[in-house]
Amino acid sequence: MELTPVQVAGDDPVEVLVSRVVGLREEIERLRRDIPDDDYIPAVVIVNSVLSAIRLEDRLVEAGFARDSLAIIRGLSHRAVRETRGKLLALGTSAVEVGVDFRCDYLLFEAFEAASFLQRFGRVGRHRAGKAIALVPPNAFEGMRKLPDEIDRAAFEERIYAWYPSAEAYPWFVTTEHGMITARALAENLVATVEADGQGRPEVLARLREKIEAILSGHAERLGCVTENARAKLAFQRCATGKSGAQWLKTYRRLNRFRTSLPSVKVHDFMEQHRRQDWEMGEYEADLAMLLKRAVDLRWNEKLGMLTIKGIGKYRRVHASEIFSDEDCGLMLETEEYRDRLLLYQDGEATPASDLMGRRNHIFAVVPKADVEAELDWRLPVFEAGKYLIAFDGAALMLLELWRRRRKAA
The missing domain is CATH 3.40.50.300 (P-loop containing nucleotide triphosphate hydrolases)
Incomplete structure (x- = not known):
């Protein structure tokens, strides 16, 4: 060879x-x-x-x-x-x-x-x-x-x-509060799936929850993150009782799957349709960030109920609204609360992706750019928002913990 x-x-x-x-x-x-x-x-x-x-x-x-x-x-x-x-x-x-x-x-x-x-x-x-x-x-x-x-x-x-350069895969994340929240969200979704399928009698669901709790507790003890696990458990309890500051977990649970980082959206690509000479072949899913960076003529089509583009072109400058302050840092926020204010720009022009993020609620986090930019690479997708960075969905949890880690080390 x-x-x-x-x-x-x-x-x-x-x-x-x-x-x-x-x-x-x-x-x-x-x-x-x-x-x-x-x-x-x-x-x-x-x-x-x-x-x-x-x-x-x-x-x-x-x-x-x-x-x-x-x-x-x-x-x-x-x-x-x-x-x-x-x-x-x-x-x-x-x-x-x-x-x-x-x-x-x-x-x-x-x-x-x-x-x-x-x-x-x-x-x-x-x-x-x-x-x-x-x-x-x-x-x-x-x-x-x-x-x-x-x-x-x-x-x-x-x-x-x-x-090959050794890639830092953020292994420490699993031992953090938001790492344990990620694990708990997956577990909660598993229980909900069993319940929705009608396969779980109350006593079966109770045993399943006990088993999951034992697994999470054992994981926390082995990795030395018992306190973080307790905080994650408390966050879900607060969410279940309607306490403020924890309701974002409902949104995250809906979004959380085994692969979650950026919103993935349906798009109809007219160039792809033309390549194949077939309307249906023009439709696919793509990460929103990649569409913002490369899509030509990105638009929202109300009739189709999805974004449309005219192919993939050169890289564009992408950034978010400069509406945040230090008071927003460290919180988990939801896009539905910023529907008319959180805009995503491509080469200085607002895009329909902004409205799309409000149509289906997503979570996001804001951190000071200067605090974390040295630790970032392509695996953690973020958007610039002036002197801040924001990340959505699963990436938001990672960005928030990275910021906490950097502040603790400072």
């Missing part, structure tokens, strides 16, 4: 991939002619987001590839466009890594974490020797370009983990 690392530092990964794929065009066309097997595709390209996959597809078509020569394997893509038989390329996101198996000779992929690198690298060479072109950060690039001609897999994996 042959590996070619490509350093991506400030460059647009999509444009880097386009250049590489165009350079391989004659080779993959030859491979397609020589190997007509249904379970074979000459090259696979994996990127980190649906929006990058959309841009990559469009750029390759602009570069001369026929759209029907591309298999599109990404979240929310129609089954018809996922078909790989007879295609030159498969383009996709992590959806390629789940439940899709085929032979390929070339794999091009983004990998900015060790785990994703190893998972994606493992797709090539399953059936015969292949070639991988990996877009990697500087640390990993420097190590990979000095690799010997041959290395066994165990030693290779060990080096990959050593080269």
Whole structure:
């Protein structure tokens, strides 16, 4: 298996991939002619987001590839466009890594974490020797370009983990008050689901609650966060009795699932509709923050009951209303209370996303920007609001605890 690392530092990964794929065009066309097997595709390209996959597809078509020569394997893509038989390329996101198996000779992929690198690298060479072109950060690039001609897999994996920057995954969050609130919200939703399904008699629900409470208490004792667990439990009790300052938990429980950070919204993309020549294929879900950063002509369509866009373009400057003060910091707030005041701007213009956040209540937190910005990266999505930062839903709990942690350390 042959590996070619490509350093991506400030460059647009999509444009880097386009250049590489165009350079391989004659080779993959030859491979397609020589190997007509249904379970074979000459090259696979994996990127980190649906929006990058959309841009990559469009750029390759602009570069001369026929759209029907591309298999599109990404979240929310129609089954018809996922078909790989007879295609030159498969383009996709992590959806390629789940439940899709085929032979390929070339794999091009983004990998900015060790785990994703190893998972994606493992797709090539399953059936015969292949070639991988990996877009990697500087640390990993420097190590990979000095690799010997041959290395066994165990030693290779060990080096990959050593080269990649160690990502701080905020492991301390699980021991905080809001970390325990997250766990309790999931547990409460589990009980509510059992109750709603009609499968739980009162005595069964009582035993389930006792079991969950024992699990949470044991977790807190093992991790040394008994006080934080008690505070989280009290917060839910206050919410249940209608006490002020705790009612946001009702909203959070409704929003809280195993994956929650930013509001994810339905959108109809007219460019995607045009690509597929099918109205239904223009609809998908996307993180609101990504739409604000990249969407063209973002609008609210009352008839459709969703946002509409005219494709994905260049990055936009995104910020929120500068309406907050130090008195708002440290509180959990709700968007319905700020419906006419909390606006989200794209390049200085208010967007319909502001109204959308008020249509369905969300929680958010406000913290001073200067206190936390050194600790932030792409994994914690925030919006600037003057000298403050705000985060929504699950990210709001994380941002609030990060601020508390920074203040305590100061």
